Structure formats: C-alpha cells, structure tokens
Amino acid sequence: MKTRHLLLLALLVAPLAAGAPPAAAAEPAAAPAPVALALGAALPMGDVKMMGVDGREITLAGAAGPKGTLVVFSCNHCPWAKAWEERLVAIGNTWPKQGVGVVVVNSNDPKAYPEDGLDGMKARAKQRKMAFPYVVDATSDVARAFGAAKTPEAFLFDKDGKLVYHGAIDDNAKEPKQVKERYLQAALEALAGGRAIATPQTKALGCSIKYRTKAAS
Amino acid sequence: MRRPALAAAVALLLAVALALAGPACAPSPRRAEKAAPRPAGPHVVTPASVEEVLAVVCQPGARAVVLNVWGTWCGPCREEFPDLVKLRRDYERRGLRLVLLSVDFDSEVPAVNRFLAEQGVDFETYLRAGGDDDKFINTLSPLWSGALPATFIYDGAGTLRDFWEGKASYAQMERRLLKVMEGKNEPDSTEVSS
Numbered sequence: 001m002k003t004r005h006l007l008l009l010a011l012l013v014a015p016l017a018a019g020a021p022p023a024a025a026a027e028p029a030a031a032p033a034p035v036a037l038a039l040g041a042a043l044p045m046g047d048v049k050m051m052g053v054d055g056r057e058i059t060l061a062g063a064a065g066p067k068g069t070l071v072v073f074s075c076n077h078c079p080w081a082k083a084w085e086e087r088l089v090a091i092g093n094t095w096p097k098q099g100v101g102v103v104v105v106n107s108n109d110p111k112a113y114p115e116d117g118l119d120g121m122k123a124r125a126k127q128r129k130m131a132f133p134y135v136v137d138a139t140s141d142v143a144r145a146f147g148a149a150k151t152p153e154a155f156l157f158d159k160d161g162k163l164v165y166h167g168a169i170d171d172n173a174k175e176p177k178q179v180k181e182r183y184l185q186a187a188l189e190a191l192a193g194g195r196a197i198a199t200p201q202t203k204a205l206g207c208s209i210k211y212r213t214k215a216a217s
Numbered sequence: 218m219r220r221p222a223l224a225a226a227v228a229l230l231l232a233v234a235l236a237l238a239g240p241a242c243a244p245s246p247r248r249a250e251k252a253a254p255r256p257a258g259p260h261v262v263t264p265a266s267v268e269e270v271l272a273v274v275c276q277p278g279a280r281a282v283v284l285n286v287w288g289t290w291c292g293p294c295r296e297e298f299p300d301l302v303k304l305r306r307d308y309e310r311r312g313l314r315l316v317l318l319s320v321d322f323d324s325e326v327p328a329v330n331r332f333l334a335e336q337g338v339d340f341e342t343y344l345r346a347g348g349d350d351d352k353f354i355n356t357l358s359p360l361w362s363g364a365l366p367a368t369f370i371y372d373g374a375g376t377l378r379d380f381w382e383g384k385a386s387y388a389q390m391e392r393r394l395l396k397v398m399e400g401k402n403e404p405d406s407t408e409v410s411s
C-alpha cells in the first residue's frame with residue numbers, strides 16, 4: 001500500500017517539477033529592448049548641444065547640478081507621458097533648487113508624431129509652466145546612447161555622473177491619487193540626502209521612442 | 218492516521234511543484250480554463266489581469282500563441298494591427314492562437330471597441346485590468362522595457378520562444394511565427410524597430 005502511494009506521488013509530482021513548462025519570464029527573449037544604461041554607468045553624450053524650448057542650446061553636462069542630474073525622456077504625444085506630465089513638471093520645477101539639474105529630452109521623430117516638433121514642445125512647456133530645459137534630441141542619438149526605449153523614462157545620475165536610478169516616475173500613471181510608490185521622488189530624496197536608493201530600477205508602460213532614421217554615412 | 222498524513226504530504230508537494238512551475242502555464246488544462254476570464258463578447262474587450270491573460274495563452278490546443286500588447290493611442294501598434302489580424306486569419310487553421318491585450322486606460326474602452334470593430338476583429342481580446350506596471354512587465358518578460366507594441370510568441374506548451382518590441386511587418390511576424398511552429402526560433406533582433 002505504502003509503496004503504491006509513493007509511486008502515485010512520484011507520478012503526480014515528477015511532470016510538474018521536471019517537465020512543466022517554465023515561467024514565460026524565465027525564457028530568453030529573442031529580440032530584447034534597446035539596452036539601457038546599467039546602474040553605475042557614466043552619463044553619456046554630456047557635451048551634445050540640444051535646442052530647448054526657450055531657444056537656447058544646452059548640454060547635459062552643462063545642466064548638471066551639484067548633487068546630480070536627472071534626464072527624463074518624454075514627449076508631447078504619448079498618453080503615458082501626458083498622464084505623468086503634471087508630476088514630472090512638479091519634480092522638474094523643484095529639484096534644480098535643491099541641487100539636482102533636470103533636463104527633459106524629446107527624442108521622437110516629429111515626422112512620425114508632428115505634435116513632438118519644437119513648436120508643439122514650446123506650447124506644452126508654456127502650458128505646463130516648465131521651468132527646466134525641455135530639449136530636442138535632433139538625431140535621437142542621445143536616446144540611443146542611453147538605451148532609452150520609451151516615454152517617459154527617467155535616468156538619475158549622482159554628482160559624479162554615475163547612474164543611480166533608472167525607470168518610472170511612480171507606480172500609477174492613471175490614478176495619481178492611488179500612487180503607492182513615488183519611485184523617482186524617493187530616489188531624488190535619497191540622492192540628495194546621501195543615502196542608498198532603495199529601489200534603483202523600476203519599469204512602467206510607455207510609448208516606444210520613434211528614433212529618427214540615421215543618416216547614411 | 219497514515220492516510221491523512223500522506224494526503225497532506227501530497228498536497229504540500231503539489232503546492233511546491235506548482236510554485237516551481239511558475240506563473241506562465243498551469244500543469245492541467247482544467248486549471249487554465251478556470252483561470253481564464255469570462256469573455257465579454259466579440260468586438261468588446263474583456264478586462265483581464267496578466268495572470269488571466271497567461272491562462273488564455275496556456276490553454277491547450279494551439280501550436281503557437283502570439284500575444285500582442287497594444288494601445289489605440291500607439292501609432293506603431295495601430296499600424297501593425299491589420300497584419301496581426303491577417304496572420305491569425307492565415308494561420309489559425311495551422312494552430313495559431315492570437316491573444317490581443319490592450320493597455321488602454323479605462324476611459325478609452327469605447328475607442329478600443331471601435332478600433333476592434335473597424336479591424337474586423339470577431340474574436341475575444343483583452344484589456345489589461347489594474348495592477349502594478351513593473352510586475353505586469355516583468356511577468357511577461359524581464360527583458361521587456363515596457364515600450365509598445367510588444368509581441369511574445371509561445372509554443373504549444375506555453376513556453377515563451379520569441380519576443381520583440383516595436384512594430385513588425387507581416388513578413389517578419391510570419392517568419393518568426395513559423396520558426397516557433399517548426400521549433401526553430403533563432404534570436405533575431407535586427408529586423409524589427411519601432
């Protein structure tokens with residue numbers, strides 16, 4: 001009897017433990033996303049000039065603050081970017097005063113999304129009262145160098161220009177009142193306070209960045 | 218006394234084994250069917266959690282399952298949509314199951330249903346219901362950045378065999394589907410871009 005039970009048990013469990021299909025998430029992907037900068041990576045393309053909505057060119061290196069630099073890839077047209085825009089503007093208008101430089105970069109090809117042209121960006125910046133540089137990545141090479149795949153996508157660097165946070169603004173684009181984790185705000189506060197960032201990488205849904213086609217060389 | 222103890226041991230081992238098997242596919246078709254969401258009807262998206270969508274992926278009977286995550290506001294998603302529908306039309310009889318998952322906001326459901334009707338969709342499709350983005354994305358693939366559209370191809374056993382972000386042409390989708398159906402899915406990231 002006992003042996004028969006054990007045999008039955010083995011028959012039941014063996015296919016689950018050994019032959020059951022693994023979790024989808026455990027399988028290697030065939031075509032991964034653009035490879036984003038790893039934590040600790042240096043801020044790339046710091047000396048590339050980008051035109052801002054105020055008509056002035058800036059560089060990421062020039063916009064760096066004494067405590068760090070926040071670079072957010074965003075745009076005008078994307079519903080996710082729009083959903084987070086008010087929260088992003090609040091962060092962008094606050095943190096430069098606290099020592100973290102903020103630049104919001106639009107890398108989308110306006111041929112694909114006319115709303116993302118400089119005129120549209122100027123209008124949005126005025127409407128939202130953006131007090132930080134909202135700039136055009138005219139070749140999309142800055143996004144490529146960061147491995148930025150979507151909007152919005154945040155990259156926070158420390159005072160030495162090393163990446164310390166990458167990901168979402170918070171955990172709820174749709175319902176600001178239901179946000180439980182303010183990831184970016186928490187990362188900024190930890191950075192400014194000299195503490196380790198508890199959640200240095202997060203993900204959120206967003207619109208694929210429509211890279212400009214690279215000119216033939 | 219021995220029988221309850223043995224039954225408890227069996228239950229414990231089964232629970233451990235199920236946990237080890239992961240969230241993609243249940244070991245028994247009966248469980249997958251139970252977890253699948255109740256369809257809302259043709260042209261009407263059915264709200265579903267990521268677990269419920271994976272239960273649909275894992276339902277038996279397909280040689281390959283293409284899961285496409287899309288949104289009405291996403292230009293590349295809309296552009297490739299007719300090709301996905303055509304792919305289903307062309308390969309359904311050969312064992313393709315197409316699972317369309319919209320991540321539109323709740324307020325955009327009328328636009329989703331309109332778009333589905335325009336595209337001639339007469340099969341069940343899904344609307345992501347609630348949940349944390351980070352968990353949703355990583356459950357489908359840790360390699361997915363969260364950018365849209367995203368397409369996942371599973372084999373008949375529910376194992377993820379191919380994945381890409383961005384828009385694909387019909388020829389690209391077809392080639393990669395056939396590789397999975399034939400058990401030859403070489404990674405190829407060069408031909409699809411958003």
